[in-house]
Amino acid sequence: MTLELIFFVASILLGIVLYWRESKGNKVYRFFNKMMNSKELQMKPSETKGFIYQQSFLPRFVFVTTLFLIGMLVVQFLLPIGMATISLFASMIIGTLLGTYVAGFVFKSAEVIDEHSDSLETIMHDTLEKGKEFINDLKEDKEIVKEEVKKVDQKPEEPQKSARERLKDKGYL
DSSP: OHHHHHHHHHHHHHHHHHHHHHHHOOHHHHHHHHHHSOTTTSOOTTOOOOSSTTOOHHHHHHHHHHHHHHHHHHHHHHOSSOOOOHHHHHHHHHHHHHHHHHHHHHHHHHHHHHHTHHHHHHHHHHHHHHHHHHHHHHHHHHHHHHHHHHHHHHSOOOOOOOHHHHHHHHTOO
């Protein structure tokens, strides 16, 4: 279980690195694209799609599974120990897919922040100003309450007569 957890975390990091590398350049994908497709069907130079970068879930899953399947076969033949188990294989695939989505989320949020950095700055400034106004209002309310408490403390109230005594004073009782 510990080994699987270590490989899971390492595969998340591998997924992040794979996604980052393909976002910078997709030469391997372009090579296979040129080998497999005719001239009319080949990628345009402006396209940035790769094996993992800008792919939907199913092709991404197929490419990652193929990568790990080839890797597991190499490990099986090179190492005399049976380290390539099904659970290890599955945890590495899921970890890598999870890593690619984490990297995609980070890249996408960085793009959104860059696009809206000016509006975010004004929003933050407005929020800070509203917060300062709110704190000042609370301070003013606190001072008003203190003044009212002082007024109440300075002027002691005369004990009022009961309803019975007022009726007696008027002569009704």
